[in-house]
Amino acid sequence: MIEIQHLSKTFAGADGSVEALRDINLKINDGDIFGIIGMSGAGKSTLVRCINMLERPSSGTVLINGRDIGALSAEELRKVRRRTTMIFQSFNLLMQRTCLANICFPLELAGMKKAEAKKRAGELLELVGLSDKANAYPAQLSGGQQQRIAIARALATDPEVLLCDEATSALDPKTTRSILELIKQINERLGITVIIITHQMSVIEDICTRVAILENGSVVEEGEVSKVFSNPASDAGKNIVSPEERALLESDIDERIIRLVFNGSAAAGRPVIAQMAIDEGISANILYASTRFIGDKVFGRMLLGLPRESDAAERAIAYLRRSGDIFAEEVERNV
Amino acid sequence: MFDKLLASEAVSEAVEILCNDMPFALWETAYVTVLSTLFAVIIGLPLGVLLVVGEKGGVLPLPKWLMGTLNVVINLLRSIPFLILMIMAFPLARLIVGTTVGTTASIVPLVIAAFPFVARLVESSLRELNPNIIEMALSMGASPFQIIVKVMIPESVPSLISNFTIAITTVLGYTAMSGIIGGGGLGKIAINYGYYRYKYLVMLFAVIILILLVQVFQSLGTRAATRCDKRIKHK
Numbered sequence: 001m002i003e004i005q006h007l008s009k010t011f012a013g014a015d016g017s018v019e020a021l022r023d024i025n026l027k028i029n030d031g032d033i034f035g036i037i038g039m040s041g042a043g044k045s046t047l048v049r050c051i052n053m054l055e056r057p058s059s060g061t062v063l064i065n066g067r068d069i070g071a072l073s074a075e076e077l078r079k080v081r082r083r084t085t086m087i088f089q090s091f092n093l094l095m096q097r098t099c100l101a102n103i104c105f106p107l108e109l110a111g112m113k114k115a116e117a118k119k120r121a122g123e124l125l126e127l128v129g130l131s132d133k134a135n136a137y138p139a140q141l142s143g144g145q146q147q148r149i150a151i152a153r154a155l156a157t158d159p160e161v162l163l164c165d166e167a168t169s170a171l172d173p174k175t176t177r178s179i180l181e182l183i184k185q186i187n188e189r190l191g192i193t194v195i196i197i198t199h200q201m202s203v204i205e206d207i208c209t210r211v212a213i214l215e216n217g218s219v220v221e222e223g224e225v226s227k228v229f230s231n232p233a234s235d236a237g238k239n240i241v242s243p244e245e246r247a248l249l250e251s252d253i254d255e256r257i258i259r260l261v262f263n264g265s266a267a268a269g270r271p272v273i274a275q276m277a278i279d280e281g282i283s284a285n286i287l288y289a290s291t292r293f294i295g296d297k298v299f300g301r302m303l304l305g306l307p308r309e310s311d312a313a314e315r316a317i318a319y320l321r322r323s324g325d326i327f328a329e330e331v332e333r334n335v
Numbered sequence: 336m337f338d339k340l341l342a343s344e345a346v347s348e349a350v351e352i353l354c355n356d357m358p359f360a361l362w363e364t365a366y367v368t369v370l371s372t373l374f375a376v377i378i379g380l381p382l383g384v385l386l387v388v389g390e391k392g393g394v395l396p397l398p399k400w401l402m403g404t405l406n407v408v409i410n411l412l413r414s415i416p417f418l419i420l421m422i423m424a425f426p427l428a429r430l431i432v433g434t435t436v437g438t439t440a441s442i443v444p445l446v447i448a449a450f451p452f453v454a455r456l457v458e459s460s461l462r463e464l465n466p467n468i469i470e471m472a473l474s475m476g477a478s479p480f481q482i483i484v485k486v487m488i489p490e491s492v493p494s495l496i497s498n499f500t501i502a503i504t505t506v507l508g509y510t511a512m513s514g515i516i517g518g519g520g521l522g523k524i525a526i527n528y529g530y531y532r533y534k535y536l537v538m539l540f541a542v543i544i545l546i547l548l549v550q551v552f553q554s555l556g557t558r559a560a561t562r563c564d565k566r567i568k569h570k
Binding site for chain 1: 465493
């Protein structure tokens with residue numbers, strides 16, 4: 001378990017000091033895929049670097065399995081870092097080493113014998129599906145392949161925690177999905193706790209179990225992804241989850257609005273809204289929709305407009321709640 | 336001065352001198368250049384590394400006074416003209432090789448002149464390295480020493496080779512000057528025959544061969560640097 005307690009970080013700059021993190025308190029359970037989301041400059045990267053002490057916190061503590069990481073000696077910290085590895089936005093592979101040698105790198109650091117390290121690296125190449133690239137150099141690989149090699153390298157020393165710093169931000173959507181799939185597999189098969197830093201909501205939706213929203217160096221919201229994303233309480237949360245929805249709610253539409261959230265609902269094969277019109281005689285106005293199908297599951301959100309003067313809204317909510325795992329609720333509006 | 340440059344007796348005389356002296360001079364020049372550069376790299380490489388890792392925020396921060404001294408000494412040695420440095424290095428040459436004249440003795444001032452230059456070249460090579468790579472190594476639990484020998488130097492090899500090529504051609508130029516204090520090689524031939532005995536044709540030949548040597552060193556170095564750079568997708 002990782003516990004971050006009262007963590008603050010202040011950078012001394014030329015024109016005064018900058019508070020990058022303010023009193024952060026988080027608890028990350030073993031086996032979680034924990035997402036930390038925020039806009040650029042929110043302090044995400046600083047926060048993740050405080051977990052392995054690449055950045056020293058100005059105050060507060062980080063406990064990994066009860067051990068205060070900040071109080072360790074240099075040698076002990078290096079050992080902890082071998083079990084708390086990291087992948088990066090820019091992959092950070094050693095460009096003058098082959099893929100196999102890149103994966104051997106952390107093993108060499110740990111003092112493993114060459115032959116043994118190579119054998120282990122070979123297994124990891126297989127795990128990430130790039131056995132044929134053992135002797136290729138990173139420059140010959142695509143971005144997605146480079147990130148796979150970086151993941152294999154991060155797994156070499158049998159870590160308990162994998163820190164992902166914007167690991168998919170430099171990749172296209174399709175490659176992003178395949179890398180996330182790989183991270184999820186690793187989490188499930190090897191039981192590694194994953195901490196993901198990102199500004200992309202889709203990344204959190206796809207694989208995270210819990211999420212914290214970071215804004216101006218503070219955690220403004222934290223909890224299960226499905227809960228936080230279906231009904232964000234903070235302004236920052238609302239902005240991240242659906243900036244379009246926000247704009248819509250502030251407009252002067254004279255309708256009652258229902259928010260639907262699909263969190264892996266098995267509704268892909270059915271025309272839910274059309275069916276509702278047939279079954280209940282409710283004709284809903286689709287004001288906003290952003291849904292994606294992954295496999296036979298649907299993810300995303302939708303806003304429906306319903307007439308003000310009837311109980312259509314209540315009936316629609318009840319109907320939709322019955323039809324699969326759709327989260328439906330009326331949106332409070334100050335009109 | 337050049338009016339009788341190509342007179343027939345001048346040419347035949349020059350050819351005779353060149354045939355007699357040139358092979359050995361060429362060997363001496365090559366030997367002094369390579370050996371001096373090698374020693375300069377042996378001393379300059381670690382110093383260049385220290386200049387980068389030892390600074391504030393570096394991988395292995397060193398005390399400020401130490402870094403300050405290192406920088407001053409390097410700048411100081413770099414600012415002394417080579418001609419003067421050769422004379423100032425006499426006592427040290429006597430101490431190390433037992434004499435102040437001759438080819439081997441000229442290696443001493445050459446190394447003194449070249450190692451601070453090499454240190455600066457190494458420094459600039461290492462600074463080109465992406466700092467994210469060093470952060471990655473730290474995040475994997477690398478010690479400062481491991482970062483130097485497993486990351487900084489290996490990742491900078493192409494750039495280091497390019498810079499060592501610059502060093503070797505510079506040292507080659509210096510060896511020619513060492514002819515003045517009795518160092519052997521092409522410089523000695525150019526000065527002894529061309530300057531002291533007015534045999535300009537011989538001097539001209541010596542210079543042409545020096546030019547060719549620079550070309551050879553430079554193209555070999557550039558090729559080696561490109562060949563070993565795995566960032567280039569040439570395969």
